[in-house]
Amino acid sequence: MIKQSASTDTDLALLAKALGHPARVRIIRHLAGRKSCMCGDIVRELPLAQSxxxxxxxxxxxxxxxxxxxxxxxxxxxxxxAVLARLKTQIATL
Amino acid sequence: MIKQSASTDTDLALLAKALGHPARVRIIRHLAGRKSCMCGDIVRELPLAQSxxxxxxxxxxxxxxxxxxxxxxxxxxxxxxAVLARLKTQIATL
DNA sequence: GACATCTATCGTAATATTACGATAAGATGC
DNA sequence: GCATCTTATCGTAATATTACGATAGATGTC
Structure with a gap:
């Protein structure tokens, strides 16, 4: 039996919340493909204002x-x- | 190369957004333990009003x-x- | 039928999110 | 120094989220 603390709930919730927008999912997917990426590339990738x-x-x-x-x-x-891995682990244990 | 459509981004974002609150993470963890659960049990589990x-x-x-x-x-x-599995799969492919 | 129990919904207030244009801040090139 | 390019921040408006108490609706009990 693995103990689940309230702080773990909060941690997972914060990470999930950050993923909770299509634009942010898309940014993460874009970054996942390459090692790193200039901010400008991301701006060009999305149909949103730079700000x-x-x-x-x-x-x-x-x-x-x-x-x-x-x-x-x-x-x-x-x-x-590391953080992405933490997210994956926590989701996987649901 | 796996194709990632915009609809997949939206789907993942919607699921992640639903997880994006500690109370909801806690509800899911509570339900994960048992086969099912009465609403009242969940209300008792959380420090929040019934509504x-x-x-x-x-x-x-x-x-x-x-x-x-x-x-x-x-x-x-x-x-x-099935939905939980879909979430896990999509997170895992990040 | 009357009553209690359980859950959803309504109304509402406070706060957060999302989007944009405008502008500031930092670095490079002339 | 000055213009330019890149990114962050500010100000703002529209909308969404979160929380609560109050109330309505549905079901079982007496």
Whole structure:
């Protein structure tokens, strides 16, 4: 019997919430294909304003699912494999 | 190469959104343990008003994750294994 | 039928989310 | 320095979410 604490529920809920928008799912799928990706590529990929995409990226970053590192004038986004793995594990144990 | 359509993104986003609240995660975990569960048990399990729990159950039901069948004066809730499996599969392919 | 029990829905208030354009902040190139 | 490019943030409006108490509806019991 595996103990499930309330904090685990909250953690899973936060991660799931971050995934709870089609645009963010699409961003994650896009990043999953490549090692990393410039922010501009993501903006071009989605039918949304640049500011809206930036907002979605912020949600994913706050959830810890993605990381952004500055690369010259641009920002290079990539998935955090550990957090993604945590999400997968928690979902799998449902 | 597996094709990922926009509808798949939306589907995953809808399921993830339904999971995006601690109370709903807890409901799902509670239901996962047993074959089914009376609504009242869930209400007792959570520190929320009955109407609020009913609202959360509705969200999960709309997402297709749980089903509710009337059992006399009560309602018996259970997980939909197929939908839960679909969620797990889609998360796993991220 | 009257009554209690269980659940859903209504009404409502507070807060969060989503989207956009405009603008600011940071880096590069001339 | 100045213009340009890229991204984040601000301001804002529309909508959605979350929570509660109150109430309605359905069912079983007496």
């Amino acid at each position: 809206t995409v930036s907002q979605h990226l912020k949600v994913l970053k706050n959830a810890g699912i993605i990381q952004g590192t500055i690369a010259g004038p641009r920002v290079c986004y990539c998935l955090d494999p | 609020t729990v009913s609202q959360h159950l509705k969200v999960l039901k709309n997402a297709g994750i749980i089903q509710g069948t009337i059992a006399g004066p009560r309602v018996c809730y259970c997980l939909d294994p």
